[in-house]
Amino acid sequence: MRSSRKGxxxxxxxxxxxxxxxxxxxxxxxxxxxxxxxxxxDKETRRARREQKERDREQGGTAAPEAAxxxxxxxxxxPAASEPVKAPDAAKAPDxxxxxxxxxxxxxxxxxxxxxxxxxAPALEAARSSRETLRKLPDYTCTFIKQEQVKKxxxxxxxxxxxxxxxxxxxxxxxxxxxxxxxxxxxxxxxxGKFHVxxxxxxxxxxxxxxxxxTSNDAMKENRYPITMIGMEKMLDVxxxxxxxxxxxxxTLVQHFPQAKFGELDCQMFEVAHPQQREPLKFHKGRVYxxxxxxxxxxxxxxxxxxxxGREPQLVEEYNYLDVxxxxxxxxxxxxxKNESYGFK
Numbered sequence: 001m002r003s004s005r006k007g008x009x010x011x012x013x014x015x016x017x018x019x020x021x022x023x024x025x026x027x028x029x030x031x032x033x034x035x036x037x038x039x040x041x042d043k044e045t046r047r048a049r050r051e052q053k054e055r056d057r058e059q060g061g062t063a064a065p066e067a068a069x070x071x072x073x074x075x076x077x078x079p080a081a082s083e084p085v086k087a088p089d090a091a092k093a094p095d096x097x098x099x100x101x102x103x104x105x106x107x108x109x110x111x112x113x114x115x116x117x118x119x120x121a122p123a124l125e126a127a128r129s130s131r132e133t134l135r136k137l138p139d140y141t142c143t144f145i146k147q148e149q150v151k152k153x154x155x156x157x158x159x160x161x162x163x164x165x166x167x168x169x170x171x172x173x174x175x176x177x178x179x180x181x182x183x184x185x186x187x188x189x190x191x192x193g194k195f196h197v198x199x200x201x202x203x204x205x206x207x208x209x210x211x212x213x214x215t216s217n218d219a220m221k222e223n224r225y226p227i228t229m230i231g232m233e234k235m236l237d238v239x240x241x242x243x244x245x246x247x248x249x250x251x252t253l254v255q256h257f258p259q260a261k262f263g264e265l266d267c268q269m270f271e272v273a274h275p276q277q278r279e280p281l282k283f284h285k286g287r288v289y290x291x292x293x294x295x296x297x298x299x300x301x302x303x304x305x306x307x308x309x310g311r312e313p314q315l316v317e318e319y320n321y322l323d324v325x326x327x328x329x330x331x332x333x334x335x336x337x338k339n340e341s342y343g344f345k
Contacts, residue, residue, distance in 0.1 A: 117247055119254040123270035126290055127240050133295045134233045138166035139327040144173070147318040148224045149304075155315065156222065162321075163334050164231055170335040171195075171230050183343055186214070186227050187335050195219070195227055196337050198344050209337070209344045224317060232321050236297050239288055242281065243272055251275050253285075262299050263322075266292045277305045284313040296324055 144162040147155045163172040168188045175182040181200025194211040212219045214226035246252040253273040260269035273285035284306065289299040299320045303313035337344045 113247065113250050116250060116252045116254070120243055120247060120252065120272065122256060123254060123272060123288075124240065124243055126268065126270065127236055127243065127288065127297070130290055130295050130297050131233060131236050131240070134236070134297075135166075137296075137326050139330045140164055140324050141327060142324040143176075143320075143322045144230075145320040145322065147315070149314070149316040150220075150222060150224055155318075158222070162230075163327075163330075165330055165335060166231075166233070169228070171227055172335060173227075181343070184227065185335065185337055185342070185344065188228075191337075196344055200343065232297050232324075235300055235319055236288070239286060239297075239300065242283070242286065245281060246272055246274065249274065249276075249278070249281075260289060262289045262291075265298065267298070268292060283316075294324065296321070298322065298324070 141161070141163050144160045145157070147157045149155050158178065159176040160173045161176065164170070170187045171184070173182075173184040175184075179199070179201075183198045183200075184195055185197075186195035191211055194213050196209050196211055198209045199205040199207075214228050219226065251274070253275065255271040255273075257269040257271070260267045267289040269287055269289045271285060271287045274281050274283075277284070283302045283304060285303045287299075287301040288297050290296070291298045300318070301315060302317040304316045306313050333339045
């Protein structure tokens with residue numbers, strides 16, 4: 001029997017190294033056996049933990065997080081630490097460098113706001129002065145020319161003759177181009193809040209006079225704003241509100257052109273721009289032309305924020321009030337749908 005046990009070793013290992021290799025083989029077998037035993041023990045430990053968690057769940061208890069329960073294998077028999085681990089200090093003193101940076105930023109913004117207030121002051125002064133002039137000129141006639149981008153379409157230009165009354169707010173429009181002869185009449189407090197409209201030609205002319213709410217879909221098809229927003233004073237109110245909001249933003253850019261021209265008229269023009277889009281600012285930049293002779297805001301422009309970096313801002317609104325004439329004693333007939341000189345039927 002003994003010679004048969006040596007047979008497989010003699011066939012594989014030469015005689016010269018047979019004796020030294022035997023202890024190594026024995027040690028390797030013992031290590032494998034120990035490894036298998038440890039792995040089995042580890043599996044048993046994990047299985048026991050899973051069973052304990054299942055029992056805790058069934059009893060309605062809250063199991064501790066697994067990460068808190070697990071103990072590193074090599075630290076299972078190590079003694080407990082002599083000192084407890086300190087929790088992070090929630091009331092850590094603020095970083096002096098960060099505090100200083102915040103103070104510098106606050107000071108910079110404050111200085112920026114002061115600079116904006118200084119450069120915007122002439123524009124706001126001109127706008128408020130012009131508004132006071134308009135309030136002394138409650139009624140007027142003019143040629144009203146507007147260009148608007150409606151619902152992302154291309155700019156649409158319209159030319160109309162306008163009769164305007166401040167109180168009660170009243171508007172009469174007669175279109176020159178396009179839709180020549182179209183008439184529109186609105187008087188606040190009449191006709192259930194609707195305006196009258198009559199087409200001079202085309203199929204719609206056979207319908208005669210119809211009434212529409214200023215904010216209805218049909219009324220807004222060709223307009224960015226309802227008829228209740230027409231007039232130089234309301235146009236100027238929009239800019240004053242925007243410019244007052246611009247005082248809050250240090251990156252507001254203001255330019256003044258004291259020798260601007262609009263046609264043959266001598267004007268001063270203010271441009272206020274906002275490099276960054278933010279609420280409630282709706283436009284990238286706006287311009288207002290003030291007639292030096294009359295102090296009236298005869299032209300305004302509004303440009304949208306560029307859709308992509310590097311692109312030029314697009315004109316989306318332009319309003320022009322030309323040949324403005326004051327009406328000292330307006331006639332009620334000018335805003336009467338029954339006026340014989342009008343085409344309303």
